[in-house]
Amino acid sequence: AISEEFVAYCNAEFERRRNSGEEFDEDAYTQAMEMALVRLRQLEEEGMA
Amino acid sequence: MIIKSVKAENVLKYASLDLRDLPQQGIIAISGENESGKSTIGETVCFALFGRTFSLGYDDLDKVLRWGEHHCSVALEFSVDGVDYQLSRFLDRDGSHSARLSRAEDLDNPIARGVNSVADKLFEILGYEFDEFVESFYLAQREITTPHPHSVAVKTMAGVAPLEYVASSFEEEIAQFDEMREELDAEAETLRQELHELDFQEGYLMELEDRKNALEAEVNANKSAVENLEQAADIYVQNLPQIRRARGKRSRARFWRFLSFVLALIGGGAWFLLAQKPDLDQSRQLLQLLQQQLPNWQDAWIPYIGIGGIVFAVLMLLFWMRAASHGSRASRLAEESAVLGDALEKARAVSAFEGEVETTEESPSAEDSDVAAGEAMNLSITEEARERPEESAYAALLSRVEDVNADVSEVRDYVDQETRWLREQITRKEEQFWSLGQEVDQEMERVRQVARLSEVIDGLEAKMAELDASREKRLKAIELLEGASGYVSSNFNRDIRDLVARTLPVFTQGRYEHLRIDPDLTVRVFSSDKRDFMDLDEVSSGTQRQIMLALRLALSEKLLVRRVQGDQFAFLDEPFAFFDEERTRYALKALTDLSDKLTQIWIVAQVYPEGTDVEFARSIRCSRDLDVLEA
Numbered sequence: 001a002i003s004e005e006f007v008a009y010c011n012a013e014f015e016r017r018r019n020s021g022e023e024f025d026e027d028a029y030t031q032a033m034e035m036a037l038v039r040l041r042q043l044e045e046e047g048m049a
Numbered sequence: 050m051i052i053k054s055v056k057a058e059n060v061l062k063y064a065s066l067d068l069r070d071l072p073q074q075g076i077i078a079i080s081g082e083n084e085s086g087k088s089t090i091g092e093t094v095c096f097a098l099f100g101r102t103f104s105l106g107y108d109d110l111d112k113v114l115r116w117g118e119h120h121c122s123v124a125l126e127f128s129v130d131g132v133d134y135q136l137s138r139f140l141d142r143d144g145s146h147s148a149r150l151s152r153a154e155d156l157d158n159p160i161a162r163g164v165n166s167v168a169d170k171l172f173e174i175l176g177y178e179f180d181e182f183v184e185s186f187y188l189a190q191r192e193i194t195t196p197h198p199h200s201v202a203v204k205t206m207a208g209v210a211p212l213e214y215v216a217s218s219f220e221e222e223i224a225q226f227d228e229m230r231e232e233l234d235a236e237a238e239t240l241r242q243e244l245h246e247l248d249f250q251e252g253y254l255m256e257l258e259d260r261k262n263a264l265e266a267e268v269n270a271n272k273s274a275v276e277n278l279e280q281a282a283d284i285y286v287q288n289l290p291q292i293r294r295a296r297g298k299r300s301r302a303r304f305w306r307f308l309s310f311v312l313a314l315i316g317g318g319a320w321f322l323l324a325q326k327p328d329l330d331q332s333r334q335l336l337q338l339l340q341q342q343l344p345n346w347q348d349a350w351i352p353y354i355g356i357g358g359i360v361f362a363v364l365m366l367l368f369w370m371r372a373a374s375h376g377s378r379a380s381r382l383a384e385e386s387a388v389l390g391d392a393l394e395k396a397r398a399v400s401a402f403e404g405e406v407e408t409t410e411e412s413p414s415a416e417d418s419d420v421a422a423g424e425a426m427n428l429s430i431t432e433e434a435r436e437r438p439e440e441s442a443y444a445a446l447l448s449r450v451e452d453v454n455a456d457v458s459e460v461r462d463y464v465d466q467e468t469r470w471l472r473e474q475i476t477r478k479e480e481q482f483w484s485l486g487q488e489v490d491q492e493m494e495r496v497r498q499v500a501r502l503s504e505v506i507d508g509l510e511a512k513m514a515e516l517d518a519s520r521e522k523r524l525k526a527i528e529l530l531e532g533a534s535g536y537v538s539s540n541f542n543r544d545i546r547d548l549v550a551r552t553l554p555v556f557t558q559g560r561y562e563h564l565r566i567d568p569d570l571t572v573r574v575f576s577s578d579k580r581d582f583m584d585l586d587e588v589s590s591g592t593q594r595q596i597m598l599a600l601r602l603a604l605s606e607k608l609l610v611r612r613v614q615g616d617q618f619a620f621l622d623e624p625f626a627f628f629d630e631e632r633t634r635y636a637l638k639a640l641t642d643l644s645d646k647l648t649q650i651w652i653v654a655q656v657y658p659e660g661t662d663v664e665f666a667r668s669i670r671c672s673r674d675l676d677v678l679e680a
Contacts, residue, residue, distance in 0.1 A: 002537070011535040021586045032525035039215040 003040040007033075050129050050175055050647050051093065051616050059114060059121035060093045060104075061084040064676040073128075075666025076641065076649045080656055085671035086678065087653045088189075091620040095187060097125040097138055098171065099179040100148065103189040111142055115676075120145075126153065126644065129174050130615030136167070176613045185605040186619045186647075188598065207541035207607070209534045216530040226516045226523075233516070237509040238501050239291045254492045261485040268373070268478045272397045277470045281392035282464040285450065286457045288382040295382065299375035306368030316358025317358050317558045323351045343621055383453045389460070396467055398444055402477040436471040438463055455602050483667040541607065546601035549596075555639040556595040556628070561588075564596070572600065591628070598624045600634075602647075609646045618649035629660035637663045 010033045017024040050074045056352040057066040063086060071077065079087045092102040096113055105112050115123050120141035127134055133153035142147050148167040151159040161170035172178050183189065311660035322332040340346045438446075446463050546564050553574075554562045563575035573582040574596055585593055598621070611618055625633040633654075640650055641663055657665075669680045 005208060005540070006212065006530070006533045007539055010529055011146050011534040012536075013529070013532055028522070029525055029529065032522050033529055034524060036215055036219075036530055038216065038527040040211055042216065043211045 003037055003044060006037060006040055050127050050613070050618060052561060053126040053133065055090070055094060055097070055123070056123055057093050057097075057121070057123040058098060059118040060123055060136045061089040061113060061115065062676060063089060063678055064118075065678070066090070066093060066116060067679045069680075072649070072666035073649075074521050075665060076637065077649065077651045077667045078657060078665040079651065079669045079671065081652045081671030084677075085644075088622050090669070090671075090678075091187065091189075091651065091653065093123055094620060097178075098124040098170070098175075098348075099182065100146065101179065102139060104157060109172075110146065111144075112139060114142060118431045128615075133253055134174070136171070140235045152559055158486055159587050177205070177608060179374055181608055185608045186617060188619075188621045202570065206413060208537045209383065209541075212530045212537065216527045216534075219530075223520050223523050226403055230513055230516045230520075231522055233513050237506050239383060240506050240509070242481055244499060244502045244506070247502075249495060254489065254496055257489050257492055259484060261482065261489055262310055263326055264478060264482050264485060268475055271399050271471060271475045271478065274392070274399055275475070276470050277388075278392040278396045278464055278468060278471075281386075281389040282460055285386040285389040285460055287457075288386045289453065292379050292382045292386065295375045295379035299372050299379060302368045302372035302375060306372055308363050309365035309368055311364055313358050313361030316361055318358075320351060320355030320358055323348075324355065332402050374417070384435050389453065390447055391452065393443065393467075394470060395446050399471055399474065401437075402474045402481070430639070436466070438466050439642065447458060489617070492603055544607060545600065545603045548606050549599045553596065553599040553641055556599055559593060561592065561596065564600075567615050572596065592629050595628065602640075602644075605647060606644055611646065612645070616646055616648040616649065619647055620651040620653075622653045624652065625654055633658050634661045634663075637661055 010029075014024075014026060014029065017032075018026070052071055053073075054071060055066060055068040057063060060066065066089075068090070079090055080122065081087050092104070095102045096105075100106050102113065116598065120139065122137065122139045123139040124135060135151050135153050135156060136150045137147070138146075146164055148162075148164050149159045150161040150167045151157075151168055161167045168178075172541070177185075204213060244294050254647075319335060322329060322335055326332050327336075442463065446455055446459065450460070550562060551563045559572050559577070561576065564572055573584065573587050574588060574592075576588075585596065588596070602619075605619055625636055628636060637652075638661070639659075640652070667680070669678070671678065
């Protein structure tokens, strides 16, 4: 659930930033999200999340 | 987790506690007067699971032992999602504390032994630890405080804990990156300083090599000039006698040619006058002269005079040709010797060595012999050799050489002096050439050092850039994780509020229906009477207790959803202490319908109101006078 909630938040946040007109480096943030997601899933696999 | 049995000896109040065949669903009602041991049952379960109770921490464990006893033990049988386990724990006054966890079907082969090992295995099976347990499924007596928003338990329930854990791990990595970057930066700065101290100038090596090559070309040209001068001088010296002989022969041939011409003219003229114009006065005078000089003169000799003229004419032509031949040879030799003039000019064009030869202590070994030879050559150079022939001497000689008038000794003296001077210049230039060679080698070594240092610095800067990129990436990840934490917390608060809204009206008989939970878990309750939200400390302690019970049950529900597999028990120690009988009846009814997963609910109360619609799955009656309880 947590990793899925994290992805849901990131998708909503990215959409908000895209629509806000502010400068948004989507590639960089997507890479950061993927890195955090790997860690979260690792925690989930280890039963710590 | 559902409790199936509890068996304890010498734990807190009880010498023996034995609760068997506990129902997996419904309310287990524990009742009894003050100090009859109702709470001890919950504390015993807590001790069995976590090795401590709500009120007694790990440092006060000896107080778990019944007064006067040396040791205590507890065995808890429970099931998680259909799998039965047995957990046993032993404690004595000497501080010996042991634990063992087995599957019920295989008691001889425990799956964990020892306090820590059992704790780890239990967390794996249950999905929660002591902190989460006492913030959710276990409501201790008289506990009416709100959960701390920053407690691990609440964060776990909200799902924020793993997000914060990952963010924290990124922060630690960033700190490591910063430390590594500082080290790399210091290393790079040291290397930059080394690079600066090398005082490297772009293009200096090329300039040195150009100078070296130019000097080498100049030395070769100088050597060539010396060689040409010597060869030209040899040719001149060799040709000069021949030129002079050829010129002498040409002069003599010219003399004889002139004499033959005169005689041919006289012979031809005499024949013409005597043979062709005998009537002329001049002819008669000539004949008279011949007759006087030659008494036997006969006119028949006149043709012989003509033949003599022809013979002298032929001789004149022969001498003409001979003079031309010697003249041609003299010219050819003079032309050959003219290279001396060019050689003199080229030698004169050689400039004197300018500057000082830099001598270094270290010379390339391969060039040692050459340098030694150069030094030996230097020793042989006399003061005289260091002087070049005067410009006037050069100009005079050049003029005389061009006319092939210069004597051999004159040429030899000049050329010897000039070549000695030239060789000294060549020697000096060669010394400078070797010096430049060493400088080029040193500069090449410096270029190699600069290249190596630059490469290392570039590598360090690339690593630093990589670290910066990794750092930036983690900062963005932390930003997202913190945003997600806020998002999850907000959802958590909303869910808690909705869950509380289901039970709070029942517990408060409709007087309080809505809660507002701030991000810091500050609870405010909406009063139907006052039509406004109130702080928790503005309502009565009884209402506070009711609100916190509703909140606790909501937190339990969240922990169930988040971490727990299968059905779960809850232990509520006197949750209705401030409820009147009617509200207690409502609350009991509400608890039975509270959750699909919170199926086994232990409730402690002094007495239960009569006339409740709820049928207890098990009733346990405690007594102040008894230290043995079986049910």
